[in-house]
Amino acid sequence: MRNLETIFPTSEQIPMQFLPNPFPYRQTRYLINGELREWKGNFFSVQSPVFVERDNSADAFIGEYPDMGSSQAMEALEAAIAAYDHGNGEWPSMKVEERIACVRKFLLLMTEQREQVVNLLMWEIGKSRKDSEKEFDRTVVYINDTIEALKQLDRTSSRFTISQNIIAQIRRAPLGVVLCMGPFNYPLNETFTTLIPALIMGNCIIFKPPKLGVLLFSPLLEAFRSAFPKGVINTVYGRGENVATPLMQSGKIDVFAFIGSSRVADILKKEHPHPHRLKSVLGLDAKNPAIILKDADLENTVKECVTGALSFNGQRCTALKILFVHESIADRFQQMMAAEVEKLVIGMPWDDGVGITPLPESGKAEFLTSLIQDATDKGAVVLNEHGGQNYRSLFFPAVMSGITPEMKLYTQEQFGPIVPIVTYKDIEEPLQYVVNSNYGQQAAIFGKNPDEIARLIDVLVNQVCRVNVNAQCQRGPDDFPFTGRKDSAEQTLSVSDALRVFSIRTLVATKEDNTNKEIIRQILKDDKSNFLNTDFIL
Ligand code: G3H
Numbered sequence: 001m002r003n004l005e006t007i008f009p010t011s012e013q014i015p016m017q018f019l020p021n022p023f024p025y026r027q028t029r030y031l032i033n034g035e036l037r038e039w040k041g042n043f044f045s046v047q048s049p050v051f052v053e054r055d056n057s058a059d060a061f062i063g064e065y066p067d068m069g070s071s072q073a074m075e076a077l078e079a080a081i082a083a084y085d086h087g088n089g090e091w092p093s094m095k096v097e098e099r100i101a102c103v104r105k106f107l108l109l110m111t112e113q114r115e116q117v118v119n120l121l122m123w124e125i126g127k128s129r130k131d132s133e134k135e136f137d138r139t140v141v142y143i144n145d146t147i148e149a150l151k152q153l154d155r156t157s158s159r160f161t162i163s164q165n166i167i168a169q170i171r172r173a174p175l176g177v178v179l180c181m182g183p184f185n186y187p188l189n190e191t192f193t194t195l196i197p198a199l200i201m202g203n204c205i206i207f208k209p210p211k212l213g214v215l216l217f218s219p220l221l222e223a224f225r226s227a228f229p230k231g232v233i234n235t236v237y238g239r240g241e242n243v244a245t246p247l248m249q250s251g252k253i254d255v256f257a258f259i260g261s262s263r264v265a266d267i268l269k270k271e272h273p274h275p276h277r278l279k280s281v282l283g284l285d286a287k288n289p290a291i292i293l294k295d296a297d298l299e300n301t302v303k304e305c306v307t308g309a310l311s312f313n314g315q316r317c318t319a320l321k322i323l324f325v326h327e328s329i330a331d332r333f334q335q336m337m338a339a340e341v342e343k344l345v346i347g348m349p350w351d352d353g354v355g356i357t358p359l360p361e362s363g364k365a366e367f368l369t370s371l372i373q374d375a376t377d378k379g380a381v382v383l384n385e386h387g388g389q390n391y392r393s394l395f396f397p398a399v400m401s402g403i404t405p406e407m408k409l410y411t412q413e414q415f416g417p418i419v420p421i422v423t424y425k426d427i428e429e430p431l432q433y434v435v436n437s438n439y440g441q442q443a444a445i446f447g448k449n450p451d452e453i454a455r456l457i458d459v460l461v462n463q464v465c466r467v468n469v470n471a472q473c474q475r476g477p478d479d480f481p482f483t484g485r486k487d488s489a490e491q492t493l494s495v496s497d498a499l500r501v502f503s504i505r506t507l508v509a510t511k512e513d514n515t516n517k518e519i520i521r522q523i524l525k526d527d528k529s530n531f532l533n534t535d536f537i538l
Pocket of ligand 1: 190315316317318473474475476
């Protein structure tokens, strides 16, 4: 492994093509009511996890963005409410085909900004170039798939249904004003997996970027402005308590779409004065376990566990955050894990073949070190030579054996590069772990015996929402449902589920007599209604 103290670049060593332009990147504008307004107040300074070495110090400043407060949040709210206009605004009452055209226009403009967004992802959250490009491209595919899924949904709603002499047309209608907040680990992708379906279903949006990964939205503001009618999408920046709290306290947010911690979700939900009116769409905490059975194919299991636990430095909600290995294969498995993890390349996000990159959260290395210390104090062991070594925002992954329930790593979500391993004798031990856990997102089973795997599947499917067999946990493919039980989620997201989550089934019904049939005929013939029509989107 390279000496961590020599990894951060001097300014001459930074490849120019991977620098955001301009650098530092000062975001001075914000989007409210269709206007890109110039911010005159204080700014937040953005510190990168990628330090640049200067003579005797290191610089992390890469830009700034507006530090807004409650009055700007209220302006954004008023703009969204006016655009929605109780469902009578241009956007919520627009034909589906026209809304799709706006999203297509946005997508076209967004793709022009790929390089800039990818570079900002690398500098703001330290994500490797390969993964940053993947995040951008996956988002483009997600938007295209959303358009196709909506067309499909609309086609099935374009027919009338007749039952018990009642003739009806059942469609999906928007819900109102959506507050959309994404996470720092997938700031673009996961934000857009709620924002785009919410938009395309006719809702009006207030969007607050995550605490880290803010500047990367700046190149998209003009695309938002020019693709959508005024007030349909509005941006707010600043501390949650200054902008998100007053928005919730207003009672005028209809949907809270949030991917982040359950702690923050709970705080914000409780601020809403009419909880029954608020629909929450949440992706939250997780501590996904892998259960490694005694007959597991160790080569494949180690490969899946290394990527499952450590891709993007373990900063994925779906990461494998604890491994349970049967005692009969524990030594061999642990040795192989330690050896594979030692091979990971630590470096800068743009380095070819890099596996471990700088961590963006301030104080993260100290937090991870304290988890390791707590575990080693209670008898656990760091198995790999460089495990836990750190310098500034760099932290080399630690594979830890001998984890027991008394240690913080047993229950606490590390959200970083530590791989805790528990050795079990009886399969009831990992199963009880899952039952007693506060989380319920996914689990992975590694083994070969169909009887044993089937039994585990049947227990686990009522505890978590996805059971992966001989494969790591993950969200994708994006047309699969993504959700969780307990503290892990509220509602289900997938390309098609998200369209349902951000809308409500609404119908127009009448008794099947000649007068009513004639009324419907006239409405359809002269294309009088946007809702009641039989247009078939091609
Ligand atoms: O942070 C949680 C993400 O949804 C994980 O997505 O499994 O595709 O990396 P992924």
